[in-house]
Amino acid sequence: xxxxxxxxxxxRERIVEAAAAAFRRDGTAQVGVSDVMRAAGLTHGGFYTxxxxxxxxxxDALSHAMADAHTNLERLxxxxxxxxxxxxxxxLSPAHLNNPDRGCPIAALGPELARGxxxxxxxxxxxxxxxxNELDAVVPPETPDDVRKQHTAGALACMVGGxxxxxxxxxxxxxxxxxxxxxxxxxxxxxxxxxRSRVGKETATRRRHAHDQ
Amino acid sequence: xxxxxxxxxxxRERIVEAAAAAFRRDGTAQVGVSDVMRAAGLTHGGFYTxxxxxxxxxxDALSHAMADAHTNLERLxxxxxxxxxxxxxxxLSPAHLNNPDRGCPIAALGPELARGxxxxxxxxxxxxxxxxNELDAVVPPETPDDVRKQHTAGALACMVGGxxxxxxxxxxxxxxxxxxxxxxxxxxxxxxxxxRSRVGKETATRRRHAHDQ
DNA sequence: TGTACATCAGTGAACGCGCGTTCACTGATGTAC
DNA sequence: TGTACATCAGTGAACGCGCGTTCACTGATGTAC
Numbered sequence: 001x002x003x004x005x006x007x008x009x010x011x012r013e014r015i016v017e018a019a020a021a022a023f024r025r026d027g028t029a030q031v032g033v034s035d036v037m038r039a040a041g042l043t044h045g046g047f048y049t050x051x052x053x054x055x056x057x058x059x060d061a062l063s064h065a066m067a068d069a070h071t072n073l074e075r076l077x078x079x080x081x082x083x084x085x086x087x088x089x090x091x092l093s094p095a096h097l098n099n100p101d102r103g104c105p106i107a108a109l110g111p112e113l114a115r116g117x118x119x120x121x122x123x124x125x126x127x128x129x130x131x132x133n134e135l136d137a138v139v140p141p142e143t144p145d146d147v148r149k150q151h152t153a154g155a156l157a158c159m160v161g162g163x164x165x166x167x168x169x170x171x172x173x174x175x176x177x178x179x180x181x182x183x184x185x186x187x188x189x190x191x192x193x194x195x196r197s198r199v200g201k202e203t204a205t206r207r208r209h210a211h212d213q
Numbered sequence: 214x215x216x217x218x219x220x221x222x223x224x225r226e227r228i229v230e231a232a233a234a235a236f237r238r239d240g241t242a243q244v245g246v247s248d249v250m251r252a253a254g255l256t257h258g259g260f261y262t263x264x265x266x267x268x269x270x271x272x273d274a275l276s277h278a279m280a281d282a283h284t285n286l287e288r289l290x291x292x293x294x295x296x297x298x299x300x301x302x303x304x305l306s307p308a309h310l311n312n313p314d315r316g317c318p319i320a321a322l323g324p325e326l327a328r329g330x331x332x333x334x335x336x337x338x339x340x341x342x343x344x345x346n347e348l349d350a351v352v353p354p355e356t357p358d359d360v361r362k363q364h365t366a367g368a369l370a371c372m373v374g375g376x377x378x379x380x381x382x383x384x385x386x387x388x389x390x391x392x393x394x395x396x397x398x399x400x401x402x403x404x405x406x407x408x409r410s411r412v413g414k415e416t417a418t419r420r421r422h423a424h425d426q
Numbered sequence: 427t428g429t430a431c432a433t434c435a436g437t438g439a440a441c442g443c444g445c446g447t448t449c450a451c452t453g454a455t456g457t458a459c
Numbered sequence: 460t461g462t463a464c465a466t467c468a469g470t471g472a473a474c475g476c477g478c479g480t481t482c483a484c485t486g487a488t489g490t491a492c
Contacts (some may be wrong), residue, residue, distance in 0.1 A: 002455045002466045011468080027328050029242035032445060046469045047447085052448065080241025101346055106381065111321055114381045115240050126379045146396075154371060161374025162366070162376045168319065168327040177366055183359075184367025187402035215433045224435080245478060259436045260480085267479065273466045 012050045015040045020065040020127075024100035024108040028058055028116075042190050055116065059123040062113065065105035066127045070134075072102050082156055084138050085189045091159040091180045092185075097166055107163040132156060151189055158185055225263045232270050233278040237321040238314035241329075270328065275326065278317055278318035280339045283347075285315050294311045297351050297368055304372040305391045305398075310379055319344075320376040330356040345369060364402055371398055381391045 018039035022031045033054055034044040051057045079091030090096070091120065093102070100108045115125045135152040143151070162181035166174045231252035235244045244266055247257040264270045290303035303309070304317070313321045319341065326337045348365040356364070375394035379387045 001455080003468065004455085007455095008468070027242075027325055029240075029325075030328070032324060033447085042468095043448085043470055044446090045471055067429085091466065107376070108324055110324065110377045110381055112240055112242075112325060114377070115243070121381075125383045125386075127377055128381050129383075129386070150393045150397040150400065154374070154401070157375035157378055157394050157397075158367060158371045159374065162370035162373065164323045164373060164377070165319070165341055165370055166325070167255035168323055168341050169332075170338045170342075173338075173342070180363045180366035181370050184363040184370075184401065187363065187404070188367065188397065191400070191404075215490080216435065217488085218489095221435070246480085247478085254435055255435095256484085257479090258438055262435065 004040050008050075011040075011042070012080055015042070015047075015066050016057070016060050017068075019061040019069060019165065020105070023058065024065055024103065026107055027142075028112055033057075034112060055120055058113075058116065059119045062105055062109075062120065063127060065108075066131070069104045073104075084135055084151060085186060087135065087138060087177065088155050088159055088185045088189070089182055092162050092166075092182050094175060094178065096163060097174060097178065099148040100167070104163065107160050107167075110160065110164075120134060155185060157188060186196070221263075224253075228255070228260075229273050229277050230281075232274040232279060233318070233389050234314040236271065236274055236279055237316065237318055241322060241325055246270075265359070269330065269368075272332045275301065275318055275322075275336050276340060278321075279344070281315065282317045285312075286317075296353070296394055297348060297364060298399060300348065300351060301368050301372055302404070303394055303396045305375050305379075305395050307388060307391065310378060310387060310391065313344070313380070317373065317376065320380075323373065323377075332338060335364075368402060369396060 015036060019036045020029070022036055023037055035048050036057070037044045037047055051060075070124075072091050072207065073087070073096065076093060076095055077086055082166060096103045105113075106124075110124075113120055116124075130150050135156060136175060137147060139148045166177050166181075169177055228249060232244070232249045232313055235249055235252055246260050249270070250260055251255045260270075264273075285299070286303050286309065289306060290299055305399075309316045318326075319337075326333055329337075345365050348369060349361060352361045352364060375391065379390050379394075380419060382390060
């Protein structure tokens with residue numbers, strides 16, 4: 001083998017990484033294969049030695065973006081995620097709002113991915129399920145199954161919808177809307193009166209007032 | 214004037230209506246001016262006597278789609294919306310899931326609209342604010358202002374995110390996820406223990422079990 | 427009442443342009459002798 | 460150790476194609492006489 005074995009794979013990952021950022025920032029339709037290759041420091045001609053098609057790249061970029069967002073959001077919220085509430089507060093942060101290229105690809109591309117071709121839709125469905133399972137694992141084990149399912153579904157829905165809506169609003173209204181979503185989830189997930197689920201209570205108040213634009 | 218005065222306006226509205234449906238079904242980038250004109254029973258050449266550009270049409274189609282979705286969702290939930298909870302239950306329904314072309318344009322196109330050009334972004338921001346105000350008006354007047362703001366923000370976020378996520382999942386998982394989101398919102402918005410907000414309680418249970426695919 | 431006319435909504439060919447994809451090639455690399 | 464060679468990652472010109480937009484035109488309409 002004339003080339004180092006890991007060289008091609010490393011190049012491929014550079015392309016995927018560039019694509020994951022560009023797609024999330026500008027949308028899948030506005031970013032061309034040439035744009036991605038240029039961002040990866042290559043020319044467009046070599047693209048098809050790495051991928052069968054742009055859709056093939058998109059599916060890979062989606063998986064990469066999910067892992068990437070997960071990493072970046074953990075960095076935001078301090079080392080330990082703590083509970084479901086902590087995850088939601090980090091997600092609904094101005095930092096996430098203002099950096100879609102390093103954030104959740106569902107919030108950035110969800111609807112257009114759902115309209116995509118089969119491999120893309122399959123990857124999206126798999127990643128959503130994975131995300132729900134991750135959130136599920138963060139809820140205290142003593143929580144009843146039905147409550148747990150409702151909390152993970154409701155929390156993820158509120159995160160994705162909240163971020164999308166905030167990004168669609170006027171700049172001056174965004175921070176307040178994110179705070180309202182955070183407060184709503186704090187109430188809904190803590191639910192001290194039902195006594196069934198008490199999640200991440202200790203850090204919620206602190207985060208609620210921490211804005212960093 | 215050689216033509217009836219309302220004729221041109223009626224044609225223009227036919228184009229906007231066709232565009233509002235096509236954009237929501239297939240996305241703004243996948244639907245061409247020719248597609249829209251053909252759906253309206255016209256040829257593509259006449260488009261620019263009605264609109265300055267495709268973006269101009271998109272802004273109009275967005276406003277039209279919001280009003281259209283509002284009408285259709287009211288039809289789903291019986292005549293009287295009742296409360297905030299009722300609105301959310303109608304929104305998170307299989308009927309809405311399966312008919313994006315007649316549903317909420319934020320759930321169908323939100324992220325790509327937020328990346329659009331200024332007039333489109335302005336229209337999106339205005340429509341989101343309008344929607345929040347409509348939801349606000351449906352919350353009982355005795356509800357404290359901060360709770361009201363959190364409920365409307367959280368509910369809308371959960372609606373939009375819930376629908377987007379459900380559309381991204383495998384068909385077999387969608388209905389259960391929607392139900393989980395509905396149950397989450399029922400808990401969060403009813404919140405019987407805080408005693409501050411008791412919204413749409415009477416119809417929630419019935420709706421919760423009504424699926425129509 | 428009937429005819430000639432001016433208006434303008436709608437037509438369809440044509441325009442650049444950028445896209446995804448293909449392909450003949452180039453040149454840096456590890457290997458064989 | 461040094462040289463010729465086979466390999467293949469990457470190059471860049473070229474391909475159809477469909478898009479948004481323009482424009483010379485057509486023909487249905489209400490109006491003037």
